[in-house]
Amino acid sequence: MQESWASLQERIGELESLQEISGVLSWDQQTMMPAGGAAARGRHLALVGAMSHDKLVDAAVGDWLSDLEAHRKQLSPVQVASVRKIRRMHERARRVPTSLVREMAEAGSTGFAAWHEAKKTANFALFQPSLTRIVDLVRQTAACHGPAAHPYDHLLEEYDPGSTVAELQPMFDRLGAELTPFVQAVTAAPAAPRLGLDLDVAGIQALGKRVIAALGFRSEDGRLDESEHPFTVGICAHDVRLTTHSYADDLLGSLTGTIHECGHGLYEQGLPDDMPRTGVATAAGMGLHESQSRFWENVIGRSRPFFTWLTPLVQAQWPGLDVDAERLFRAANRVERSFVRIKADEATYNLHIILRFKLELALMSGDLEVAELPQAWDALSEELLGVRPPDATQGLLQDVHWSGGYFGYFPSYTIGNLYAAGFARAMEDDLPQMWQQVEEGNFAPVLGWLRDKVHSRGHLADAPTIFRQAVGDRDPVADLMAHLRERQG
Amino acid sequence: MQESWASLQERIGELESLQEISGVLSWDQQTMMPAGGAAARGRHLALVGAMSHDKLVDAAVGDWLSDLEAHRKQLSPVQVASVRKIRRMHERARRVPTSLVREMAEAGSTGFAAWHEAKKTANFALFQPSLTRIVDLVRQTAACHGPAAHPYDHLLEEYDPGSTVAELQPMFDRLGAELTPFVQAVTAAPAAPRLGLDLDVAGIQALGKRVIAALGFRSEDGRLDESEHPFTVGICAHDVRLTTHSYADDLLGSLTGTIHECGHGLYEQGLPDDMPRTGVATAAGMGLHESQSRFWENVIGRSRPFFTWLTPLVQAQWPGLDVDAERLFRAANRVERSFVRIKADEATYNLHIILRFKLELALMSGDLEVAELPQAWDALSEELLGVRPPDATQGLLQDVHWSGGYFGYFPSYTIGNLYAAGFARAMEDDLPQMWQQVEEGNFAPVLGWLRDKVHSRGHLADAPTIFRQAVGDRDPVADLMAHLRERQG
Numbered sequence: 014m015q016e017s018w019a020s021l022q023e024r025i026g027e028l029e030s031l032q033e034i035s036g037v038l039s040w041d042q043q044t045m046m047p048a049g050g051a052a053a054r055g056r057h058l059a060l061v062g063a064m065s066h067d068k069l070v071d072a073a074v075g076d077w078l079s080d081l082e083a084h085r086k087q088l089s090p091v092q093v094a095s096v097r098k099i100r101r102m103h104e105r106a107r108r109v110p111t112s113l114v115r116e117m118a119e120a121g122s123t124g125f126a127a128w129h130e131a132k133k134t135a136n137f138a139l140f141q142p143s144l145t146r147i148v149d150l151v152r153q154t155a156a157c158h159g160p161a162a163h164p165y166d167h168l169l170e171e172y173d174p175g176s177t178v179a180e181l182q183p184m185f186d187r188l189g190a191e192l193t194p195f196v197q198a199v200t201a202a203p204a205a206p207r208l209g210l211d212l213d214v215a216g217i218q219a220l221g222k223r224v225i226a227a228l229g230f231r232s233e234d235g236r237l238d239e240s241e242h243p244f245t246v247g248i249c250a251h252d253v254r255l256t257t258h259s260y261a262d263d264l265l266g267s268l269t270g271t272i273h274e275c276g277h278g279l280y281e282q283g284l285p286d287d288m289p290r291t292g293v294a295t296a297a298g299m300g301l302h303e304s305q306s307r308f309w310e311n312v313i314g315r316s317r318p319f320f321t322w323l324t325p326l327v328q329a330q331w332p333g334l335d336v337d338a339e340r341l342f343r344a345a346n347r348v349e350r351s352f353v354r355i356k357a358d359e360a361t362y363n364l365h366i367i368l369r370f371k372l373e374l375a376l377m378s379g380d381l382e383v384a385e386l387p388q389a390w391d392a393l394s395e396e397l398l399g400v401r402p403p404d405a406t407q408g409l410l411q412d413v414h415w416s417g418g419y420f421g422y423f424p425s426y427t428i429g430n431l432y433a434a435g436f437a438r439a440m441e442d443d444l445p446q447m448w449q450q451v452e453e454g455n456f457a458p459v460l461g462w463l464r465d466k467v468h469s470r471g472h473l474a475d476a477p478t479i480f481r482q483a484v485g486d487r488d489p490v491a492d493l494m495a496h497l498r499e500r501q502g
Numbered sequence: 503m504q505e506s507w508a509s510l511q512e513r514i515g516e517l518e519s520l521q522e523i524s525g526v527l528s529w530d531q532q533t534m535m536p537a538g539g540a541a542a543r544g545r546h547l548a549l550v551g552a553m554s555h556d557k558l559v560d561a562a563v564g565d566w567l568s569d570l571e572a573h574r575k576q577l578s579p580v581q582v583a584s585v586r587k588i589r590r591m592h593e594r595a596r597r598v599p600t601s602l603v604r605e606m607a608e609a610g611s612t613g614f615a616a617w618h619e620a621k622k623t624a625n626f627a628l629f630q631p632s633l634t635r636i637v638d639l640v641r642q643t644a645a646c647h648g649p650a651a652h653p654y655d656h657l658l659e660e661y662d663p664g665s666t667v668a669e670l671q672p673m674f675d676r677l678g679a680e681l682t683p684f685v686q687a688v689t690a691a692p693a694a695p696r697l698g699l700d701l702d703v704a705g706i707q708a709l710g711k712r713v714i715a716a717l718g719f720r721s722e723d724g725r726l727d728e729s730e731h732p733f734t735v736g737i738c739a740h741d742v743r744l745t746t747h748s749y750a751d752d753l754l755g756s757l758t759g760t761i762h763e764c765g766h767g768l769y770e771q772g773l774p775d776d777m778p779r780t781g782v783a784t785a786a787g788m789g790l791h792e793s794q795s796r797f798w799e800n801v802i803g804r805s806r807p808f809f810t811w812l813t814p815l816v817q818a819q820w821p822g823l824d825v826d827a828e829r830l831f832r833a834a835n836r837v838e839r840s841f842v843r844i845k846a847d848e849a850t851y852n853l854h855i856i857l858r859f860k861l862e863l864a865l866m867s868g869d870l871e872v873a874e875l876p877q878a879w880d881a882l883s884e885e886l887l888g889v890r891p892p893d894a895t896q897g898l899l900q901d902v903h904w905s906g907g908y909f910g911y912f913p914s915y916t917i918g919n920l921y922a923a924g925f926a927r928a929m930e931d932d933l934p935q936m937w938q939q940v941e942e943g944n945f946a947p948v949l950g951w952l953r954d955k956v957h958s959r960g961h962l963a964d965a966p967t968i969f970r971q972a973v974g975d976r977d978p979v980a981d982l983m984a985h986l987r988e989r990q991g
Contacts, residue, residue: 026545027549030542030545030546030549031549033542033546034523034527034546034549034550037526037527037530037546038523038526041526041530041534045530045534045725046741047721047722047723047724047725047740047741048722048723049720049722049723049724049740049741050723050737050738050740050741052740053519053522053737053738053740053741054741056515056519057519057522057523057526060516060519060520060523061523064553231538232536233536233537233538234536234537234538234539235536235538236534236536248539248542249539249542251536251538251539251541251542252535252536252538252539252542252543
């Protein structure tokens, strides 16, 4: 048993290193790599992926796991969590034949090109054959994992282990039923004015760095760069890299983007570093990850107390600039019906996700075929958001996810918003001074709460368990609606 | 035979990718990585190194090679070169037991720390036990490779395959015999005045970028950053990364450093990209690599025509600055006896290398023991350079190489200078207009000559062969001395 654990740990260590190396290669690809390096980089990532896969599906891993599972009572809690997680990864990787993985990679590659062209010309027909193939392969992949309450559960497990359709669907339905009339009511009144400032990018970047340092991002264990699309790569807890995109004419959009990534980064920097080579010193899923970025971006970063703290910093950066906390707050919380998810405000955002979730479920259950998608998209958009997209570019071609076969990922965003709302309310109970502290720029108590209840738990349990242990029996749908109602006065 | 070649190519492709990944990881480590990432990065590099080693020593590689060697007559020239190179790498890697490799790595790691402390306190005694152990391990490593004309040949093969003591020693002896009186004569006269300017770092960086673009460095296939110590990483011919260190008070040192790295980079960008997965689309050795950096730094970058071209660019960067081409030329070619190799001028530099070469030979043959090193160093310094270092920090502790076990590397620097001198003279014969073209900022003919005679050859032959094919039967010692005599008027 000791030997099996030692062998397993050595293997997990290699898998962790390969994962980290992949992180460095991806980060470099999107920030530093000269254009000419693209072809070689594709080969590098493919090789690291193939080597990881080989090391994971190796039959010896199964033997070590079986031996440890047979001695479950002698295992520590960390060992139990580790064996559980690696067993899940090992089985998931073994169940899908290499040929199907390769077909999916190829379909994703040609699918991306077709999607890109279709989006450019607002012509879904150009993407339809690729998407039909991709949906077929995703269905096949789900089928490899055997029977389940819903085939979509197998897709959820890839991104949000522990989440199921049976639990998500009623929550998403309730949330949609409340959000649609709420957005209707809010948008009946005139929208708050935009900020409409034109500032210097260097100043926006400097302010962003000040803000993330104040929130608790450790600069010795990370960095912040510019990239086309903001993202975060946590190579390890001591090397976490954020990127943002600073726009001269969008101070608030740039700052909230930076704070969003910082939220991801604070999670990564807070993961336990005292359990190496166990596989569980990681995030517990994409939904929980998103809860951290959304919490900092929305709950904290769009709050009145936050802008009260921020305003003097803005004025120090641009002396004489005519801004006050209330104007920043109102502009940051402007609500507007929109077609495009990534431009959506905090209130309408989840309706975009619910739309995709419904369509993905129907595609996976076989109730919907790709040919019927355009009509289904527009009808659901009308029903949920009250608007029909003027063309496919602003409709079902807007997101890249499906072109790469990433079905099951979209729910993470709304799971994140629900978790964030639950954390916020529980935190207010635990830290009665928190808003006063935020107003003073003292974010340490808030970060401390998240460190304790979320970050330090790594992947010792699945996200739904971590959430429940942190907030008790709160109803996150009610919490999220209460939060949105308060924000919109 | 076809099958063996296909299998070998697949394996070489993996080895090339791992080598390239290692390059990205190292570059990132020295330029972008936050301090906290150091421990994880050590694990990443160790894992990639171990995986490369396993893939190289694999017995199957030996079988494929044997099959191909048995069908030598059917192989193309590229295949012949590939089989020859991989056989050499495979055998070298197999001959040294893993335990010895690990001992060497550990001795290098503790040796570096001991050297660092010893250098700081100018106390060789602190480094002596480590160095004794390292020299012992290097001797053991050389012995693993079996009999040779000189055990040092096995060390040379690691860095400069094709070079031997039998060929180098007489060249180095002749060069030393000419250089010592030459440096004495030159330094008898007063040294040229230093430039003594204090400029802005951003301006020096901007000028450096203009210069490397003019020399032919393709920006779409590379980049230039700042780092503590300048270096070049060629990930592939389309992703070549230079670093430099720009000093406000040292325009010439900064620029020549940038041009030196650019020379390495031009070689990497010029390597053949039409023979992937053969292992021979690489540099042919460190000496040939160094010839490219030294050629651009010294032959071109310290020449009168170069400064004639550069002067208007300097004046455009800093309007009103009082410089002229002659002043730049003289300051860039100032000769001074010195204790420290990396600060040495073009003339004395090779005497520093000859000193180290003699000591390394004696250590490897057993004629010298580590305990006798301090005395031997000082005596040789007196004999060759005419000066005795005031302390060990400026004497035998000045270089990091020995602390990591890198014996056999130093000769590359002088091999590079000799090759560069030979190339320059041959090029003058082939391109009678070259100095006129350099003066006009037209570096394309010079680069074209190097592309044709050196870069495009990759590692299809060993460096001494590539050199001979490029320059015929020229005497590089005579060429180097002629070059230095001309420079010093």
